[in-house]
Structure formats: C-alpha cells, structure tokens
Amino acid sequence: MRARFRVARGEFTLDVDLSLPASGVTALFGPSGCGKTTLLRAIAGLERHDDGYLQIGETTWQDADLFVPPHRRALGYVFQEASLFEHLTVRSNLDYAANRVPAAERRVPVDRAVELLGIGTLLDRRPAHLSGGERQRVAIARALAASPRLLLMDEPLASLDRQRKGEILPYLESLHRELDMPLLYVSHSHDEVARLADHLVLLECGRAEGSGPIDEMLTRLDLSLAHGPDAEALIEATVSEHDEEFDLTYLDSGVGRFSVARRALPVGSRVRVRVAARDVSLTLSPQSDTSILNIFPATVEEVAAEAEGQATVRLKVGGIPMLARVTRKSAAALGLESGKKVFAQAKSVALLA
Amino acid sequence: MPTGADLTALGVTLKLAALATTVLLLLGTPLAWWLSRTRWRFKFVLEAVVALPLVLPPTVLGFYLLIAFGPHGPLGKLMAAVGGPPLAFSFSGLLVGSVIYSMPFVVQPLQDAFAAVGRRPLEVAATLRASPIDRFFSVAVPLARPGFLTATVLGFAHTVGEFGVVLMIGGNIPGETQVLSIALYDHVEGLEYGHAHWLSGGLLLTSFLMLIAVYGLNRRFRVLRP
The missing domain is CATH 2.40.50.100 (RNA polymerase II/Efflux pump adaptor protein, barrel-sandwich hybrid domain)
Known part of the structure; x- marks a missing residue:
C-alpha cells in the first residue's frame, strides 16, 4: 500500500509519502495535532485533497485524475466515538454494513464479526442502551461486517476509560490473529501501540519522521521514541x-x-x-x-x-x-x-x- | 351546527392543506437538506427568502401573487403558455399561494433536523459503502424523523389557518376557493355568531391538539425561528 498526501491548511501542513505493508497492524503514532486523523480521513476519502496518491494492492483509489469516493472503497472505518446509527438496533447496524457488500467481496459474515467482538447478547438492543465499551465493540464489528480490504481505526479507545480500554484491547489483538486484514491504527497511546502494532509510522508536525517494523522504530536513536522516559x-x-x-x-x-x-x-x-x-x-x-x-x-x-x-x-x-x-x-x-x-x-x- | 356550505369549505380546506403539505414536503426536503449542508456564503439570503412569510403581512404576499397570477403577470402568462388552468381565483392558485406562505413552517424544522443529524452518521454510512442517495434515505431521513413530523403538522395547520393570502388570490368561491377561515369571516359579517362559534371552536381545538402532538412527541426541536 502506498499513500502520498500533501495538505496545506493554514499554518498546518501534512506532507507524507508512505509505503506500508499490506498485512498486519500499522500504527500511525504521534502527538495530537500532528495530522494522524487528517491522513486517515484522506485515505478513507472522507476528505478530498487533490495533491495525493493512494494505492491499495493493485487498486488505485486516488491519483492525479482519479478520486474514488469513500462508498466505492472497500474499507472499514472506526471513529473515535462509536457513531452507531441510533435509529437502528445493533443487529441492523451490522446488517447495514453487510447488506451493502457485493456478494463476491463478502469475506466476513455478520456472525463471524459478532463472535470476534463478543457482542452476541447485544444484538437486539438500541445503541442508546449500550455502554461506551459495548458501543465501540459494535462499531468495530460493523466495520468488519463491511468486509473491508483495509481497516482504519481512529483512536478507537481514546474516548474510553482505562477499564473499558482493557476490555476492548484483547478483541483488537484477536482481530490481528484471526483475520488477514491490514489495519491502520491511529493512536497517541504508547501502550496501545506496543500491544497491537507490527509496523509503526511516527508522525510529527505533519511529517512522517520514520516508518518501519515496531521493534526497529522503538529503538532507533535518530527518532524521538528511543529518547523519552518511556523508551x-x-x-x-x-x-x-x-x-x-x-x-x-x-x-x-x-x-x-x-x-x-x-x-x-x-x-x-x-x-x-x-x-x-x-x-x-x-x-x-x-x-x-x-x-x-x-x-x-x-x-x-x-x-x-x-x-x-x-x-x-x-x-x-x-x-x-x-x-x-x-x-x-x-x-x-x-x-x-x-x-x-x-x-x-x-x-x-x-x-x- | 355547521351549515352545508361550512362542510364544503371544510372539504376545500382539508384538500388544500393536504396537497400543500405534500408539495411542501416534496420541495422542502431537498431545499432543507441543501441548506443544512451547503457552505455557500450567501445561503443566508435564501434562508431570509424562505422565512419571509413569517413576518410579511399575508395580504402583501397575496397582493403580489395576484399580480403575478394575472393575465399579464409572469405566472399567469406561463400557465397560459403551457395550457394550464388560470391561477387567479382558482384552487390551483390557492395551492401555489399556500405553498409559498407555509414554506418556512416546513423548511425550517427540516433544516434544523438535518443539521442535528450532523456529518458523522453520513460519513459512517459512506465508509459502509452507502451511496449519497442511499445515505440520505437510510440515515438522514430516519434520523430527522422528528423534523418531518413537526414540518408536516405545522405545514398542514398553517395552511388550514391562512386567511389573508386566500382572500387576495382566491376570492370566496364556494367549493373552489372558499376555505374555513373565509367561511368564518362570512358568518361574522352576517352576524351568525352561532355558526362562527362552531367553526372557531373547531379550528382552535384542532390547532391546539396538533401542536400538543408536535411538542409532546419531540421536545428536542425548536419549532420555528424568526
């Protein structure tokens, strides 16, 4: 997967050119305001930036004269807040995703998504009656039910307290093992990245300071990660x-x-x-x-x-x-x-x- | 007891209100959707135009419509050119007038409801492969349902209650343009207070019940803004 974007927005510029592995978990890691979410939204096509190039495997989603709109990109996106459809039950939220997948691309049946996230008992509930952790699990299951070729997560645990984070992390780890689906995971939490990521992109002030396997990235002395108190x-x-x-x-x-x-x-x-x-x-x-x-x-x-x-x-x-x-x-x-x-x-x- | 003419007026009124509300929902929904989403810098001008009937004396609106509907007016000429029915002093003209007059009562609640839905649910739907049209019907409309209820009831009730516009462009033709509010006026003019009580009381009660329903069912929405 190759992603190149140049975005200028007032004082802030995002300028990245990344080649990322087509499998495993890639963390986009960096402090708040460094362009992680902007990059993820650009990859999803939720924001259109003309100066960009994006290729997933053999499929090009954006280049100089092509922009595939988000609904034609086989991706799953988990937002920071669960953003479930409040007018639908949990089951209908999942079906909403599954029903829009062309039969030939169906890789993750709803039942499998339900099982992976352990939400079998929640199916008939309305989102308003779920806890924060449950909502986020449903949101992740819904993204999986869309049978994406690429899963994007924008700080999915950031709005949850410690205990709820601990409740969801094992599910994220199991996705990693159970599904062959590349995951781009935005986070500013060292702990989450250490647990989940195989590959790490360090973003600082809109630039990718480095990109590589996580064990390598954490110990590179030319990057900031090795120098902090938590190195x-x-x-x-x-x-x-x-x-x-x-x-x-x-x-x-x-x-x-x-x-x-x-x-x-x-x-x-x-x-x-x-x-x-x-x-x-x-x-x-x-x-x-x-x-x-x-x-x-x-x-x-x-x-x-x-x-x-x-x-x-x-x-x-x-x-x-x-x-x-x-x-x-x-x-x-x-x-x-x-x-x-x-x-x-x-x-x-x-x-x- | 209401007279036979009153019942005819009731029929005309209900037919007018139902048709006007239908037309308003069909026209107002895309307009409200667009107003809630656009970043066009002059959208406030259009919002002011939509809100105009809230502050304009209905007779002023009626007067201009009458001019426009006349044989030399733009709408009158247009209708003549396409072989449509004359608009002045006709039910069709009344319908056009009602649609304009009740526009803010439908567009504003819808616009507020669409704005309250926010961008996020639509972005989620987009990442779940829903096309723009699909997103509108499967996410925006169901989430804006309280707004549709408010818009329908207010558009209907306001059309039932109109007087000034009808008087100017519709006249007082029984079975064609004589609506309840005009029939009521006739009763009062004729000092038939018994009949007037029946109509007034009925309209008051109906309007009150409709508003109770709207406010009771969705407290979240402001019903109108000036």
Whole structure:
C-alpha cells in the first residue's frame, strides 16, 4: 500500500509519502495535532485533497485524475466515538454494513464479526442502551461486517476509560490473529501501540519522521521514541514453560529465555515482552552473584547522550534491538562504543498478552 | 351546527392543506437538506427568502401573487403558455399561494433536523459503502424523523389557518376557493355568531391538539425561528 498526501491548511501542513505493508497492524503514532486523523480521513476519502496518491494492492483509489469516493472503497472505518446509527438496533447496524457488500467481496459474515467482538447478547438492543465499551465493540464489528480490504481505526479507545480500554484491547489483538486484514491504527497511546502494532509510522508536525517494523522504530536513536522516559524495546516471545516451585513463567525469544512472574497462559502462546530502557543495566562480565534473572549477552550498536547526565545505548541481542538507559559516566567508564560486547541485565520485564 | 356550505369549505380546506403539505414536503426536503449542508456564503439570503412569510403581512404576499397570477403577470402568462388552468381565483392558485406562505413552517424544522443529524452518521454510512442517495434515505431521513413530523403538522395547520393570502388570490368561491377561515369571516359579517362559534371552536381545538402532538412527541426541536 502506498499513500502520498500533501495538505496545506493554514499554518498546518501534512506532507507524507508512505509505503506500508499490506498485512498486519500499522500504527500511525504521534502527538495530537500532528495530522494522524487528517491522513486517515484522506485515505478513507472522507476528505478530498487533490495533491495525493493512494494505492491499495493493485487498486488505485486516488491519483492525479482519479478520486474514488469513500462508498466505492472497500474499507472499514472506526471513529473515535462509536457513531452507531441510533435509529437502528445493533443487529441492523451490522446488517447495514453487510447488506451493502457485493456478494463476491463478502469475506466476513455478520456472525463471524459478532463472535470476534463478543457482542452476541447485544444484538437486539438500541445503541442508546449500550455502554461506551459495548458501543465501540459494535462499531468495530460493523466495520468488519463491511468486509473491508483495509481497516482504519481512529483512536478507537481514546474516548474510553482505562477499564473499558482493557476490555476492548484483547478483541483488537484477536482481530490481528484471526483475520488477514491490514489495519491502520491511529493512536497517541504508547501502550496501545506496543500491544497491537507490527509496523509503526511516527508522525510529527505533519511529517512522517520514520516508518518501519515496531521493534526497529522503538529503538532507533535518530527518532524521538528511543529518547523519552518511556523508551523501551519490544520482543516477540513464546511461553515455553511454567515453574511451579518459584511461580515463574519462562518465555523463549530470539534474545534468550526470559523469566517473568507466573501468568496463566498456555504453553506455546505468542506474547510480547516489553523491556524498558531504564530497567536495563550493562556489565562487562556476566554476573552470577546477582538477583537479576534476565541477563543476555549483547553488542553495543550506538550510544546517544541524553539530558541530565544520561545516555541511551542501543544494543543488539541475538539480532534483536534493545535499549539501555545508563549514566554518561558509566558509559564512559565501561567504554561503551559501537561493537563493544556487554551483558544486558533487565531488572524487570512486562508481558503484553 | 355547521351549515352545508361550512362542510364544503371544510372539504376545500382539508384538500388544500393536504396537497400543500405534500408539495411542501416534496420541495422542502431537498431545499432543507441543501441548506443544512451547503457552505455557500450567501445561503443566508435564501434562508431570509424562505422565512419571509413569517413576518410579511399575508395580504402583501397575496397582493403580489395576484399580480403575478394575472393575465399579464409572469405566472399567469406561463400557465397560459403551457395550457394550464388560470391561477387567479382558482384552487390551483390557492395551492401555489399556500405553498409559498407555509414554506418556512416546513423548511425550517427540516433544516434544523438535518443539521442535528450532523456529518458523522453520513460519513459512517459512506465508509459502509452507502451511496449519497442511499445515505440520505437510510440515515438522514430516519434520523430527522422528528423534523418531518413537526414540518408536516405545522405545514398542514398553517395552511388550514391562512386567511389573508386566500382572500387576495382566491376570492370566496364556494367549493373552489372558499376555505374555513373565509367561511368564518362570512358568518361574522352576517352576524351568525352561532355558526362562527362552531367553526372557531373547531379550528382552535384542532390547532391546539396538533401542536400538543408536535411538542409532546419531540421536545428536542425548536419549532420555528424568526
């Protein structure tokens, strides 16, 4: 998928040229007012900007002399507020979408959308009688029932409280696994992006500062993501074993074996491990007299100085990027520079599942 | 008791009000839709034209319509050219006059109702592959239903109650242009207060009941704005 748009609106300009993967979840990530929603609306065709080009697979939706109106684009759009049709029941909202899909393009039956979002008990209700979380689940199911080739979501969780977010995130993760449908997900929430995204586009002030696989993007020292207080690395892992005696769960990954507090997850399930840069310390020799369990041999790739005497170190562990936040003094004392062999100790790691 | 002539006038009135309301809904719906959506900078001029009957003395409107309907007036000439019925002192003329006179009572509630629907539901429908016409009928109209109710009742009731315009362009031809309000006027002129009470009381009660229905069924909408 290729999207190029140039939009000038008063002081604000959006100028992006993106090539995005045709599968998986791509997050459009950035602060508010950086053009994420404008870009998503342009991709949907809800706003027409003449200076644009948009191609999905083999289909062109916009170029110099073509503009396919939104109702002829096979897409699904989930707005920040659920925006259900208030005059229709939940079932009719879903049918509204399904009935307008040409038979040849029907890929997601209504029943499947209902099952994926767990809204089977809500079908006969009116939107006015649903909670915020339920409404958003119905809105997502409705977008799926449109059998889109591309699913667009504009901060679908932003208007919900923490608890409701926690209620919907697992459904979004399951979409990811169950459906082969590319998802463009706009968000300014680090947590959501860390849980969902495979690919990340960093938008700042109307420009795409970078675009790439999420593990790469989070750890690139030329981007802002690696420098904030929440800088972290994401590592894909598989649950390999539970330790009854010490109440631990072991995870295998390209980095090595992680030990985390025991979680009730079946062996073999895929999870993401978050390792915050500030929780990683570096040593030159392997420590055995330490309480830290997660220790991996690593190679320093790059070191960047931060404010307040800190430095961020980008490491490669078994080919997978990780970050460590150390003091500049330690970085100098250990002689950290590109190619240096070290041991990374992760004081704590978080499991996303 | 109402006289036979009163019942004839009632028939003419109901027929006029029903036809005028139908024509108004057919013309007013696209107009109101357009007014609620357009970003045309001079739309306020058109809104003022639509609202004009709210403030204009009906006799003024009636006078200009009479001129326009006459054999030398633009509408009179047009009707003659297409072989239509004469407009002055005819039921057709009364219908045209009523449509203009009751226009704000239909267009304004519809415009407000369409505006209250907002853009979002229509955008959602567009992303669900609904064409513009489909969106209008499947989303905008059902969501604007309270506005349609208000518009229908007000357009009907206001047409039933008109007097000045009818007097100027319709005259007082029983069975053709004599409507209830004119028949009432005749009774009062003839000092037939008993008959006048029947008509006045009936009209008062009917109008009141219609407004009760409108206000009771949708409290969300302002009924009219000046």
